[in-house]
Amino acid sequence: MEGPVENRRTQERPKINIKVSGEHNAAFSISPNDMLLKAALEQNIDYPHSCRVGVCGQCKTKLLAGKVSPMVDLALSPLTNQEILDGYFLACQGKVRGDIEIEVRLGHHHVFPEQQISGRVSLWKRLPGDVIELRIALESPFFYEAGQYAYLAESGSFTRRCFSFSDAPPLDPKVGATEVGFLIKRLPGGRFSEWLFEKDRTGIKMWLHGPYGVMGVDEPNADGLCVAGGTGLAPVLSIVEHRLRTSATACFTVVYGVQKQADLFGMDKLTTLASRHPGRLSILPVLSHEPENSDWTGARGLVTQPLDENLGVDFGSVASFICGSLPMVAAVEQRLLALGVNPERIHADKFLPSG
Known part of the structure; x- marks a missing residue:
């Protein structure tokens, strides 16, 4: 898809100019053909996102100039037909082809850098509804926001799945969590959940990778x-x-x-x-x-x-x-x-x- 004005300059690292309410407030460069959201998050750009697979629509972005190739079938996109006609695309599925200018809402949450931390299962408890409450005591503090999620994997396994935190993070954002909790439902045939449900996994070493998503962000005192x-x-x-x-x-x-x-x-x-x-x-x-x-x-x-x-x-x-x-x-x-x-x-x- 192309914006109203195509920028034809070629550079080794395309430049991204971000506008909010008509004013430049951020700029960064990425490698040619990189996905916009991935590159932004790697540079700690405060970019809205959640699923990262083209489903949630949280990373909706308006293309003002330049060229971006969508890597998802637009018929399956959460964007409306009118939004697509108006130049919107999903940053998580947008491959940048050159210098672009975009409009997106930034700066509404704190970006914690991606962390990869190990820990051991401190609680494995069966709950009603074929659900496991899983708690992991971490070897070092982990920083995240309410409503975010992370990938979990057994140590030594290549199977990892993402799950949302069920705990509130520490009140002080400078203090990381030393234990985190998840609620995981059994998915018949699911490689990770079937492994988890086979037996009590207390004491097993696991890896935590994240955090991702911005679902919990809004005015703090709003109902x-x-x-x-x-x-x-x-x-x-x-x-x-x-x-x-x-x-x-x-x-x-x-x-x-x-x-x-x-x-x-x-x-x-x-x-x-x-x-x-x-x-x-x-x-x-x-x-x-x-x-x-x-x-x-x-x-x-x-x-x-x-x-x-x-x-x-x-x-x-x-x-x-x-x-x-x-x-x-x-x-x-x-x-x-x-x-x-x-x-x-x-x-x-x-x-x-x-x-």
């Missing part, structure tokens, strides 16, 4: 609406815990969807947070496949069902955080837009099986 499907609860727990601790006023509503009552893992963590911050956290579990004759008296149906004017949320001002499978997140996004949520305040993490 929040979180919608989580399954283990999408992990980043929600991280965000809610962190924001309740750092803001004296922000209140949260968490809509949490699973299939059956027997799948409700993590409720103890949510209720503990609610008891620590009285009146500031509302929890609404929703069951999609609970038998009609069960003793469940709570909400039923899809996780989008409770999202209406009766939820008690000011949709015009709320910051929303959505985490779960791609179809679930897409449905929730559309529902929130229809309810008047500002699209700039919809932050999503779309989980995809890998491997």
Whole structure:
């Protein structure tokens, strides 16, 4: 794709000029044919991103001049047809062909450099819903933000998978975490999750590589609406815990969807947070496949069902955080837009099986 004006200068290292609101505020160079997002993050550019595989749309960028080749089928892109016509592309899938000028929103989160740290499993615990709570005691401090994720791998294995942190990071950004937690669902046939579920992995050495993503970024004192499907609860727990601790006023509503009552893992963590911050956290579990004759008296149906004017949320001002499978997140996004949520305040993490 090409911007309105193609810059035909050829250089060994193409130059990227970044504009925000019509003013230059950053510039850097990359190697020819590099992916824009990868190169930006390697140089600690504060670039928005989450999935890094062309699904989430967080790295949406407008091309003002120059040439970028998209490495993903535009028919499968999260960008709308109008956005593509207006010159938008995904930085994670954009191969830079020469000098370019772009417009993107920067500077809204702190960039921690990628870290690769080893540790040992300190907790391996089966939870309802075929989920493992995994905790890793680290050999050195690890720095990350609420809502981010990292790659995990057993020491000596080439199989690695990404999972969101379920813990809030330390309050002091200069102090790294010495232990981190994850909620990992068994994926039938999944190489990593099947290995993890075979037996208690306490004491096993593992590697942690990250952090990635910017899902938890918004105005610190804004009220929040979180919608989580399954283990999408992990980043929600991280965000809610962190924001309740750092803001004296922000209140949260968490809509949490699973299939059956027997799948409700993590409720103890949510209720503990609610008891620590009285009146500031509302929890609404929703069951999609609970038998009609069960003793469940709570909400039923899809996780989008409770999202209406009766939820008690000011949709015009709320910051929303959505985490779960791609179809679930897409449905929730559309529902929130229809309810008047500002699209700039919809932050999503779309989980995809890998491997």
